[in-house]
Amino acid sequence: DSGVTQTPKHLITATGQRVTLRCSPRSGDLSVYWYQQSLDQGLQFLIHYYNGEERAKGNILERFSAQQFPDLHSELNLSSLELGDSALYFCASSPRPTASGANVLTFGAGSRLTVL
Amino acid sequence: AQSVTQLGSHVSVSEGALVLLRCNYSSSVPPYLFWYVQYPNQGLQLLLKYTSAATLVKGINGFEAEFKKSETSFHLTKPSAHMSDAAEYFCAVSDLYNQGGKLIFGQGTELSVKP
Numbered sequence: 734d735s736g737v738t739q740t741p742k743h744l745i746t747a748t749g750q751r752v753t754l755r756c757s758p759r760s761g762d763l764s765v766y767w768y769q770q771s772l773d774q775g776l777q778f779l780i781h782y783y784n785g786e787e788r789a790k791g792n793i794l795e796r797f798s799a800q801q802f803p804d805l806h807s808e809l810n811l812s813s814l815e816l817g818d819s820a821l822y823f824c825a826s827s828p829r830p831t832a833s834g835a836n837v838l839t840f841g842a843g844s845r846l847t848v849l
Numbered sequence: 850a851q852s853v854t855q856l857g858s859h860v861s862v863s864e865g866a867l868v869l870l871r872c873n874y875s876s877s878v879p880p881y882l883f884w885y886v887q888y889p890n891q892g893l894q895l896l897l898k899y900t901s902a903a904t905l906v907k908g909i910n911g912f913e914a915e916f917k918k919s920e921t922s923f924h925l926t927k928p929s930a931h932m933s934d935a936a937e938y939f940c941a942v943s944d945l946y947n948q949g950g951k952l953i954f955g956q957g958t959e960l961s962v963k964p
Contacts, residue, residue: 735892766951776939776954789944789951823892827950835881835900836943836950840892 737841758826855955872940
């Protein structure tokens, strides 16, 4: 158990629907990162939050949004779902961003989304 | 921009044989490099990291990696493969141009171990 908790583990939904993925970081970690893993795109960075504030955005679609709450858990909202959104979505946490870059991310087990 | 390239999407070795997974990086500044492993139906687990303290880095499960600036490489090795090493391995570089320290991953190398 990495200490990063993601729910749900599996989710099956239809095109056009909206889902919310939840992530609880390791105790004491202030940063949450979201990644999407698919066969054709590999591991793609979506977005990073630190202590409730957005710090960096990657290749995140406008249909996707995220937030980090005061208790530091984070949610990734995916709307108007398309077949191509089927993927494994990972959350990772770290203590804080460091200017040195030696930032170790601890990953959750992922949420597998299937869009039919 | 920083990036990593993993050479070979699939590597197959026999049990007991040397494991060599290749990773080359691109960075205009000294990079921070990582290897993660992903077992089936699990998340990514840190194997080791390079943060400029030593060029030869030892990680968990008998893996090690050597940072070679002249070759811009950070290859992962293990002297003797075990069946339990079968997994997907990802090389990553820390994005130093953005505050936050997100990791940029390679495409991954799937390691198969034959009995």
